[in-house]
Amino acid sequence: MDIPSPESTADAFADRYGRRPDGVWSAPGRVNLIGEHTDYNDGLVFPFAIERRTWAAVGRREDRLLTVHSGAMPEPAQASLDSLNPEDFDGWSAYVFGVLWAMEQRGVDLAGRTGFDVMLASDVPLGAGLSSSAAIECAVASAVNDEWELGLSRRDLITICQLAENGAVGAPTGNMDQTASLMGKAGHGVLIDVRAETAEPVPLHFADEHLELLVIDTRVHHEHATGGYGARRRSCELGAQLMGVGSLRDLDEADLPRAAEVLDDETFRRVRHVITENARVARTAQVVAADGPRAIGDLLVASHASMRDDFEISVPELDLAVETALANGAIGARMTGGGFGGAAIALLDADRAEEVGGAIQAAFAAAELTAPIVFVVSPSDGAHRDL
Ligand code: GLA
Numbered sequence: 001m002d003i004p005s006p007e008s009t010a011d012a013f014a015d016r017y018g019r020r021p022d023g024v025w026s027a028p029g030r031v032n033l034i035g036e037h038t039d040y041n042d043g044l045v046f047p048f049a050i051e052r053r054t055w056a057a058v059g060r061r062e063d064r065l066l067t068v069h070s071g072a073m074p075e076p077a078q079a080s081l082d083s084l085n086p087e088d089f090d091g092w093s094a095y096v097f098g099v100l101w102a103m104e105q106r107g108v109d110l111a112g113r114t115g116f117d118v119m120l121a122s123d124v125p126l127g128a129g130l131s132s133s134a135a136i137e138c139a140v141a142s143a144v145n146d147e148w149e150l151g152l153s154r155r156d157l158i159t160i161c162q163l164a165e166n167g168a169v170g171a172p173t174g175n176m177d178q179t180a181s182l183m184g185k186a187g188h189g190v191l192i193d194v195r196a197e198t199a200e201p202v203p204l205h206f207a208d209e210h211l212e213l214l215v216i217d218t219r220v221h222h223e224h225a226t227g228g229y230g231a232r233r234r235s236c237e238l239g240a241q242l243m244g245v246g247s248l249r250d251l252d253e254a255d256l257p258r259a260a261e262v263l264d265d266e267t268f269r270r271v272r273h274v275i276t277e278n279a280r281v282a283r284t285a286q287v288v289a290a291d292g293p294r295a296i297g298d299l300l301v302a303s304h305a306s307m308r309d310d311f312e313i314s315v316p317e318l319d320l321a322v323e324t325a326l327a328n329g330a331i332g333a334r335m336t337g338g339g340f341g342g343a344a345i346a347l348l349d350a351d352r353a354e355e356v357g358g359a360i361q362a363a364f365a366a367a368e369l370t371a372p373i374v375f376v377v378s379p380s381d382g383a384h385r386d387l
Pocket of ligand 1: 036
């Protein structure tokens with residue numbers, strides 16, 4: 001497949017709809033450097049936007065319809081501004097129509113407005129834990145904000161896109177993905193404090209230090225609308241309740257002895273992960289500023305161990321990718337995203353990337369596992385208008 005671009009997405013729009021679009025907007029996927037399952041606990045997160053993006057070519061219609069087409073999907077999807085109801089949204093189009101529905105829920109008056117035709121194109125891998133869904137939501141929300149001249153802030157758009165994900169798609173996630181996609185900055189991580197509602201760009205200096213960040217997509221499919229993700233979230237809520245706090249953000253390492261007494265073993269380990277992970281995020285941001293990115297490796301490794309042993313969201317493929325990367329000289333490595341599959345990341349010297357990628361492929365082949373997809377990403381800009 002050719003890699004899409006703003007121009008090719010505009011051309012695809014013209015082929016499909018017989019006119020040029022009004023514009024093209026795009027938003028990136030993300031990797032999370034550190035801070036997993038902390039976002040819905042009011043905690044700290046440190047992701048960055050990647051160069052893999054979703055483009056949305058958009059043109060206003062004269063009626064109330066919304067139509068969405070994507071080269072990857074055979075059939076276009078359709079909805080009406082008169083009756084936006086998540087129960088009617090099907091599959092991938094929920095990410096698009098869900099944004100319009102969420103805007104209405106957040107007070108955008110749809111009366112008197114006209115709909116859109118949308119053509120989507122993306123090079124964010126699906127189901128790899130790199131937030132292909134947030135990329136769609138944030139590209140569409142940015143387009144609609146401009147097209148309807150709504151004047152919504154990026155903070156408003158984060159809330160709207162998270163509501164689309166939670167209420168229309170049905171995945172009970174936090175807002176890390178949407179925050180990274182909307183607030184990303186080239187060369188920078190986005191240090192998010194969910195409780196304080198801040199998202200601060202922090203220089204990562206990977207290129208200055210001749211480092212690269214490898215993504216290893218294990219191709220083990222993950223699904224956050226069902227299963228383990230929601231169970232982990234409920235454990236965290238139970239832990240907070242039993243500890244008598246509003247959220248796990250109210251606890252720190254000094255509370256661990258009491259937590260060990262109050263909580264059952266499983267809930268205790270879930271809570272310990274979140275408490276120690278918040279501390280690791282804060283430390284990572286300090287260390288990267290004071291000593292540079294080469295000094296954060298141990299924090300990444302400790303984060304992986306905590307997800308594997310305490311939060312129990314890793315899978316053998318992710319562990320194998322992390323262990324093989326470390327055994328071959330990576331500075332740090334961990335699984336990234338919600339877990340139960342998806343991708344791992346490895347921070348390494350740029351001139352070792354090929355060798356480490358090869359070693360990971362060989363390890364997967366030796367274990368008779370599906371070959372992973374390995375590629376380099378760099379911190380990139382967030383959502384914007386391209387054309
Ligand atoms: C998924 C969710 C995020 C976050 C991560 C885990 O990516 O979409 O909100 O909870 O999992 O850190």
